[in-house]
Amino acid sequence: MIDRLDLPALMGIAEAVLDEVTGVFVDGLGSPGIHIKGVGDFATDVDLALENRIGNLLERRTGIEVHGEEFGGSAPDKGTMWILDPIDGTFNYSVGMPMAAMLLALTVDGEPVLGLTRIPLFGQSYAGHVGGPLLVNGVAIPPVPDSPLQTAVIGFGAFNAKAGGRYPGAARAELQRRLSYRAGRLRMTGSNGIDVAYVAAGVFGGAVSFSTKAWDNAAGAALVRAAGGLATDLAGNPWTVHSKSLVTGNRLLHGELLSVVAEAMPGLGD
The missing domain is CATH 3.30.540.10 (Fructose-1,6-Bisphosphatase, subunit A, domain 1)
Incomplete structure (x- = not known):
């Protein structure tokens, strides 16, 4: 089609x-x-x-x-x-x-x-x-360049540390803690869409969104792929409208980011 x-x-x-x-x-x-x-x-x-x-x-x-x-x-x-x-x-x-x-x-x-x-x-x-x-x-613009996690800015979705749900706030806080000393910098903009657009443009190296809503993630997933990057869920499956999370990054950083996710949130992947 x-x-x-x-x-x-x-x-x-x-x-x-x-x-x-x-x-x-x-x-x-x-x-x-x-x-x-x-x-x-x-x-x-x-x-x-x-x-x-x-x-x-x-x-x-x-x-x-x-x-x-x-x-x-x-x-x-x-x-x-x-x-x-x-x-x-x-x-x-x-x-x-x-x-x-x-x-x-x-x-x-x-x-x-x-x-x-x-x-x-x-x-x-x-x-x-x-x-x-x-x-x-x-x-x-040229395809998004590869950059390692240790030198990159990572966008991180807003959350309530006391919340439950599919990805509890405590697990998100643990991921944030680990990324705080593994990534160059963390940024919480309050807009998943902006985070992921910045990944596509190479401003951010990667971003993590815990939103389950297609309207929060679909545009960004398309942009990152158009730019030569990767867009998956937390478990590393290619993002679709059925996905319950979004992890984006350049091709080098994306794998590093998923590794930290697996360490911080074992058993919570999609």
Whole structure:
């Protein structure tokens, strides 16, 4: 099915759509989180407005259905589907912190084949599809270079140390502890999408996301692969929309990062 898709054309359409809504994103910085979805999880009015507008424009111009964080849609594991997170880093955004992004991916039978990450308040744009190259602010850049864990910056997903769940907070804290002296530096930006876009661009060497949501991870997985890096779950399986975590990195560092994961979180891989 991928062979029948004109990925460069679809990427161009998607970029144009995101261009059209960037002003809404920028103007809404600081919008309060008034739509409560769970403990510590909420959406702003801007989330809903952006998803509605982006989804309508994409479906009208491409004929491809959109699965979004706020309004859902058909399961994204069959056929061709856009997967959208209108504001990644919503907590940051709601308090006026500019570290937030729009994430958009195209998947085919659950595999990410195209990704776009926009960081409008920093004027940064990342886009790529299967076969590469990665485009940063519209300019093709070389494949992500190899770098060892000991000299790299690693993005790490936010967490509550007391939380339970599939990957308990205590296990995440242990991984963070071990990485603190194995990696060059750790960074917790509050946006998984930004972390992984920075991996694709070679700013970060790698990133770990514990999110189980496809809209948090699909765009980044596509970008990293377009840039020549690796995107898997915590157990090292290639990332798909069914994955319950995301580990990304350049080809050298990715294996080192998975080794530390295995040490810190034995038996907790996907």
